[in-house]
Each structure stands twice: as structure tokens, then as C-alpha cells.
Amino acid sequence: MKMTKLFSQFFESEKAGGIILVFVTLISLCLANSPWQTQYISFWHNTIGSHSIVDWINDGLMAIFFLLIGLELEREIYHGELSDIKNAALPILGAFGGMIIPAGIYLLFNFGTATQSGAGxxxxxxxxxxVGVLSLLGNRVPTSLKIFLTALAVIDDLGAIIIIAVFYTKTIAFMNLAIALGIWVALLVLNRIKIHNLIPYLIGGILMWYFMLHSGIHATITGVLLAFAIPFSHGDEKSTSYILQDFLHKPVAFFILPLFALANTGIALGNDLGSGLTHSNSIGILIGLIFGKPLGIWLFSFIGVGLGLCTLPNDLKWKNILGAGFLGGIGFTMSIFITLLAFDDEQVINHSKIAILLASLIAGSIGFVVLKLTLKNE
Incomplete structure (x- = not known):
């Protein structure tokens, strides 16, 4: 399989971004447990206008991250791995299993409790x-595995977006929602009549974000909606979608996601750390990410191939899919994002974040070892 130029750029930016995320997370944890703990944690809650810094990051800048995800998803659907249903079926089924099984495991421990809303x-x-962990394995990683993991993660993010919209919306201001959707329809019309200038789409996107923010539905959904309104045309380097996606790679990888990590991983590790990790919520997160993710991804992929719904690429073996499944257990950004929507209790949020970081570290390490061993002679 030959990767397109834009996919290669996306993969490379995500690879470097993953390394930076590890670095800034360590810095954030160190500062949150240093003599500057109070000043560091309180800094993110300073207000600019009517919102705190962390709110501007989580509700505003992360909409740009979702815009990039939406643009990549659109490209995958039109020209990438998802453009052929036979090829798309494998990561789609893997992603579906990687969502259903972990959520089921979480609910086994938390159904009927105050923390059951954390199933996402x-x-x-x-x-x-x-992708950052996968890149550490170098040239031994076949292109088909890079494409499988990236497509799976993009589909996974789409699933998370749907879950956020459906399950983490508490109250809806229908007038604001109608205005936001009306703006989206207007942008779709601009697309239809072949207006390729990016400016009206960006202005419309900002207005749509404002009304979506005040509608009760999480404002980051705007990013995905905007992505599908921006003209794709033939998907070449002159297309509006390509130009914007190419531009967003570096700001998202090197500024927005690191800033999100800094603002949301400033966790003070108190004396109750041990008891926090033994809470049903933390256990659900740990088992869900470390074991549920690889089990769901591998099992649903295996069943799909067995039923003839999809095929396993010739240069991959099932143990490679298992290794990629463990890498799928690296939740971090999206898991923390959903945590902030699921809970209001600061202690539960902090314990969840710690469980996410620990589970992501363990799952990522296992995935790296499994792939290092299974790809060694391939």
C-alpha cells in the first residue's frame, strides 16, 4: 500500500506530537506536585472574558483539533482507507469492538452507581x-499496519464525537442549536455552489461554534461539522480541504494538544492515590483500556474476517492486530476529554485522569513489546 503525501504528513505530525505530549505531561505532573503546585493549578482557572483558560482550551482550541480529525476522516472516506468498503470494514469493525467491549467492562463495575456516566x-x-509509539518501531512497521491503526483511531474519534453529542448533552437550547445548524446548512450551500474561498467557511465556523457553545451540545462538535462543509473537490493539493488540513497539522500537534495536556494533567497526587485507583470507576477505566481495547479490536476484526466481511492485509498477522489493539488502549486526550464531560466531582475527575495515564502507559508499553517481537522478522 502506498501512503498519500497528506497521510504521510498527518502520520509524521502525529508521531512527533505524541513524543511532545509525553514530555509536556511529565512537566505538568511535576509542576502540579512541586512547591509551585497551587500557583500552577490555579493558573489554568484564571478567567479571560467569561471563561477560564482551561475552558477556552477545552471548548475552543479543541474544536480546531476536531476540525482536523473531521478533515482527515473526510479524506479517508473519499480517497483513503475508508473509500473502499472492503478495506474500510477491518478498521471499522476493529474500532466498533474497541468501543463496545471497554464500555461493557466499565459498566460491569459501575452500572447503577454514581460513576456509570464514565462508560465513554x-x-x-x-x-x-x-502513532507516536508505533513510530518508535521504525521501518519494520508495514504501511498497512500504519493505515489500519490510523484509520481505526480516526473512526474511534468519530465514535467518541457521536457519544459526546448523544450521551453527554444535558440540556439543549433549541434556538441556539437551530441557528448553529442553519449556519452549517448555509456553508453546505456555499460548498454546493462551488465557493472555494476559505474565508466565509472560517467566519461561518466561528459563528457556528458560538451558537453551538450556547446550545448545550459540546462546542467541539462544530469542528467536525465544519470539516464536511469545506469543499473537498478532487482532494488534490489545490482543494480547500487539503490546504486547510495541511495548514492545521503543526498547530494542532505542536500547540493545541500539548496545551490541552498541560491544562488537564496538572494532577496533585495526594495520599488517597491508592484508594482512588481501587475505586470501581478507576478499575473500569484500567481494565477497559488495558484489556478491553485490545480484546475488542482483535475479536471484532477476527470475526469480521471469519465472516468474509473484510480481509486481513497479506503483510499482517493476527498477533500484529493484537499489538495494534494494545496501542488502541492509549486513551489520553479523548479519554480525559470525556472525563471532563462525564463528572463534576473534582476528586473523581483526578482519580479518573490518573487511571487514564496509568492505563495508557501500560497498554502502550505492552503494545510496543508485542509489536517489537511480532514484527521482528517480518
């Missing part, structure tokens, strides 16, 4: 971290 937390995969 172990369903997520962090593209930057997963």
Missing part, C-alpha cells in the same frame, strides 16, 4: 500517542 472514557483512542 475507556472507549477512546489517542491518535497522537498511539
Amino acid at each position: 472514557i475507556p472507549m477512546a483512542t489517542d491518535i497522537a500517542f498511539a
